[in-house]
Amino acid sequence: MFETSLIELSQSALQKNINFIKKMIGDQIRLSSVIKGNAYGHGIELFVPMAEKAGVQHFSVFSADEAFQVLKNRQNGAGVMIMGSIDHEELLWAIENAVEVFVFDLGRMENALQIAKKHQKQVKIHLHLETGMNRLGLEEHELLKALDLLKKYPNSFILEGVCTHFAGAESIANYVRIQRQIDYYKRRIDLLNKHDISPKYQHTACSAAMISYPETRLDMVRVGILQYGFFPTQETLIQYIKEKEDKTDPLARVLKWKSKVMSIKYVTTGEFVGYGTTYLVKNDTRIAVVPVGYAHGYSRSLSNQGRVLIHGKQLSVIGTVNMNLILVDLTESPETQIGDEVVLIGKQGDASISVASFGEFTNQLNYELLTRLPINIPRQVVD
Numbered sequence: 001m002f003e004t005s006l007i008e009l010s011q012s013a014l015q016k017n018i019n020f021i022k023k024m025i026g027d028q029i030r031l032s033s034v035i036k037g038n039a040y041g042h043g044i045e046l047f048v049p050m051a052e053k054a055g056v057q058h059f060s061v062f063s064a065d066e067a068f069q070v071l072k073n074r075q076n077g078a079g080v081m082i083m084g085s086i087d088h089e090e091l092l093w094a095i096e097n098a099v100e101v102f103v104f105d106l107g108r109m110e111n112a113l114q115i116a117k118k119h120q121k122q123v124k125i126h127l128h129l130e131t132g133m134n135r136l137g138l139e140e141h142e143l144l145k146a147l148d149l150l151k152k153y154p155n156s157f158i159l160e161g162v163c164t165h166f167a168g169a170e171s172i173a174n175y176v177r178i179q180r181q182i183d184y185y186k187r188r189i190d191l192l193n194k195h196d197i198s199p200k201y202q203h204t205a206c207s208a209a210m211i212s213y214p215e216t217r218l219d220m221v222r223v224g225i226l227q228y229g230f231f232p233t234q235e236t237l238i239q240y241i242k243e244k245e246d247k248t249d250p251l252a253r254v255l256k257w258k259s260k261v262m263s264i265k266y267v268t269t270g271e272f273v274g275y276g277t278t279y280l281v282k283n284d285t286r287i288a289v290v291p292v293g294y295a296h297g298y299s300r301s302l303s304n305q306g307r308v309l310i311h312g313k314q315l316s317v318i319g320t321v322n323m324n325l326i327l328v329d330l331t332e333s334p335e336t337q338i339g340d341e342v343v344l345i346g347k348q349g350d351a352s353i354s355v356a357s358f359g360e361f362t363n364q365l366n367y368e369l370l371t372r373l374p375i376n377i378p379r380q381v382v383d
């Protein structure tokens, strides 16, 4: 291996998480596995066949290039749905490959219908409704125009779904806003029913909504972060375990990110470590230099905050995170030698580092740090 770190993906951990999700939703509700952001940094190429093996039959992606990756790597013919961006040139490709698309823009919708009609095919659409996130989605007046378009091209589409997305179901602070979105959504569905429109799948729930608002599960859930073994926030985990007897986290991390000790140094009391003056050595300290930094996706916000595992012990990252290096205090692990394994995310022995335990200061860190893991770190599937 030429790279300074390596990512392992655990098939058994993924199976555990998928089983957990499927048990929660039952067999009447479909699971769509959300794999935008290079499968939350895990790597789409390896993750798609792993997920299929674990029982996933449908994927949600953000863009056409990700959908392309799914088609290239799927082995059991799973369905794929683009939730975000698709350009005019890509529409015909999507139609020909039965790739489903979200519709939140009338111009794009008419384009898609025209192309389908011209080629005597059908485009699989999901009407994305605006219900209060104020990001993407058809407003009420646009929805009425969308219905006119469906009447204008009756043979050129399959209405795969109607959907919306919640603005922060992972925090109880947003409870009122989410309830209002649920109400708006129901009213829009009533409107569709009045026009005799019935989609194959209604879907609104992401991981947090699936757990905290079970009524949002409808016909399908779009689950990202949970399948990788992370709760969206600490709050959502507590929400889940509060009524359970077993208070342990039911998920397993799929990803393990590891490197090796590159060099070891002794620093004496009163010296500063690394760039600047952010870390002052209080007692003579042995320090490991690890060849991973912000260029490899190890966020600078982990300066003086991050933890890594060496010999099964949680050790502190000291000083600032450099472009290609971090420094680790070896006081708790004096036996450490050059070449020893360093775990940045995942398990070592009985100890584990979750992204969130890097620091409680931001909930979004799980999502951000994972998706920023560079594509070129080698990844391999393990049991």
Ligand SMILES: *Cc1c(COP(=O)(O)O)cnc(C)c1O
Pocket (backbone or CB within 6 Å): 034, 036, 083, 165, 205, 206, 207, 208, 222, 223, 224, 225, 226, 232
């Ligand atoms: C990312 C995303 C999801 C999945 O969110 P998680 O919190 O990772 O489960 C679901 N729906 C949409 C529209 C998304 O963009």
